[in-house]
Amino acid sequence: MEAWLPMVGLVEDIRRAAELLVQYRPFIAFTGAGISAESGVPTFRGRGGLWERFRPEELATPEAFERNPRLVWEWYRWRMEIIYKARPNPAHYALVELERLGLIRCVVTQNVDGLHQRAGQHCVVELHGNIWRARCMRCSYKLVFREPPREVPPRCPRCGGLLRPDVVWFGEPLPEEAWRTAVELAESSQGILVVGTSGVVMPAGYIPHIVKQHGGYVVEVNIEESAVTPIADVFLKGRAGEVLPRLVE
Ligand code: BV8
Ligand code: ZN
Numbered sequence: 001m002e003a004w005l006p007m008v009g010l011v012e013d014i015r016r017a018a019e020l021l022v023q024y025r026p027f028i029a030f031t032g033a034g035i036s037a038e039s040g041v042p043t044f045r046g047r048g049g050l051w052e053r054f055r056p057e058e059l060a061t062p063e064a065f066e067r068n069p070r071l072v073w074e075w076y077r078w079r080m081e082i083i084y085k086a087r088p089n090p091a092h093y094a095l096v097e098l099e100r101l102g103l104i105r106c107v108v109t110q111n112v113d114g115l116h117q118r119a120g121q122h123c124v125v126e127l128h129g130n131i132w133r134a135r136c137m138r139c140s141y142k143l144v145f146r147e148p149p150r151e152v153p154p155r156c157p158r159c160g161g162l163l164r165p166d167v168v169w170f171g172e173p174l175p176e177e178a179w180r181t182a183v184e185l186a187e188s189s190q191g192i193l194v195v196g197t198s199g200v201v202m203p204a205g206y207i208p209h210i211v212k213q214h215g216g217y218v219v220e221v222n223i224e225e226s227a228v229t230p231i232a233d234v235f236l237k238g239r240a241g242e243v244l245p246r247l248v249e
Contacts, residue, residue, distance in 0.1 A: 010238060014246050017193075017219045017234045021098070021247065024190035024217055026105035029095050030207050034196020034222060036113050038089040038241040041082055045198050060169045069162060073152035076165050080131055080148035088119035091195065094244035096120045098193075101248070105189075108182045110197060110204045112167045125182050127174050127204045133166035142166070174203065186210035191217040195240050199227035 021027055033043035054075065058064055065072045096119050098104045106123035107116050112131040116124045134154065135142045138161025154163045168174055182204075186192065192211040199205045205227065208218050212231045220232040221243050229235055236243045 010236065010243075013234050013236055014243070017236060018247055020191055020217045020219060020234065021103045021193070025103045026189070027098075027103065027191035027193050027217075027219075028185045028189045028211075029098070029104050029107040029193045029195060030197065031095075031107060031109045031111060031116070031195045032197025032199075033111060034198075035091050035240045036086070036089075036111055036115055037196065038091065038239060039086040039113075039115060041079075041086050041113055041115070043196075045200075060167075061171055062169055063171075065164060065169070069153040069164075073149075073154070073165075076131060077148045077152050080145065083113045083115070083131060084147055086113070086115065088115045089241045091240035091244045092116055092119035092121070094248050095193075095195075097248045099123065104193060106185055108185060108207055110201065125178050125185070127168070127178050127182060129165070129167035129175065131165060131167060134163040135166050136161045137164055138162070179203070182207055183210060186216075187214055189216055191219065194218060194220040194222075194228050194232070195244065196222060197226060197228065 037043050059072050059075050092115050095104065095107055095116065099121060106125060107121050108125045108127060109116055110128050112126070112128050114130055114132055132145050133142065134145065136156035136159060139156060139159045141156050141158045155161070156163055186207050187210060189211055192208050194208050199208070208228050209231060212218055218228065218232045219234045219236065220226070220228050221236045221238065221240050223237065223239055
């Protein structure tokens with residue numbers, strides 16, 4: 001088969017996706033670790049993914065933190081150092097442009113890296129928290145790290161208690177406000193642009209299904225099929241950093 005043939009399909013699909021975005025605007029966007037992959041931030045389940053070296057139960061759970069706060073903080077500090085050096089990539093900037101054009105009204109993200117905000121996105125709903133925020137286990141003091149902490153585990157400046165990353169661990173409920181906002185947005189949007197997620201982590205992974213159940217369109221961008229693909233009206237197979245900018249052309 002001619003090497004360029006699949007491109008024809010992709011060009012067709014990008015045109016179809018752009019038509020849906022315009023006709024049923026504003027969409028919402030739903031993003032996962034894949035949108036940050038081209039910024040050099042490792043994904044969770046892909047090759048070289050974070051979990052390959054560690055299992056979620058070992059690190060991203062309250063029990064793991066209880067057992068070994070230093071190990072869990074070593075892992076988060078390692079990720080903060082990668083994210084600190086990372087820059088938003090063309091996929092992040094394409095979503096900012098779609099917001100400026102009024103084609104998407106908000107980005108609902110599972111990511112904790114804060115790259116959507118750094119790219120200039122105005123509306124971001126963080127379902128799993130943010131790696132730069134921390135809170136005290138004893139007095140609930142909240143702080144924002146400007147750079148990775150020098151000493152781990154970091155201590156509360158107010159009471160000396162143990163700080164924890166302000167992210168949602170496995171087995172923990174999502175932040176009430178963020179979850180309610182995300183569901184409201186999904187119920188009231190006629191379309192969702194799903195970018196770079198395997199769609200396996202719940203309840204976040206329900207968001208595209210809520211849009212579908214309310215008669216909305218699902219456009220997915222991913223380098224491979226995911227748990228969302230079966231309900232996608234348009235599946236744009238490719239890297240987010242290459243495909244999304246072509247949606248705003
Ligand atoms: C809850 C923050 C209940 C932390 C994350 C057993 C015990 C306990 C719970 C469960 C259990 N079994 C199931 C559950 C539920 C569990 C769950 O869903 N587990 C999964 C594994 C089955 N969920 C929970 O525990 C949730 N809480 O259920 O609480 C409860 C309820 C009420 C009251 C009390 C308790 C909490 C889940 C949140 C966990 N925290 N992150 C941190 O980051 O350190 S999840 C973590 O996974 C990240 O947030 C990540 O974003 C998220 C989802 O992964 P993806 O983003 O999709 O990333 P992934 O690597 O999987 O996929 C990347 C995709 O990108 C791939 O498809 C790839 O093809 C694509 N890609 C790669 N490169 C590119 C690309 N696409 C485009 N371009 C590219 N260049
Ligand atoms: Zn404290």
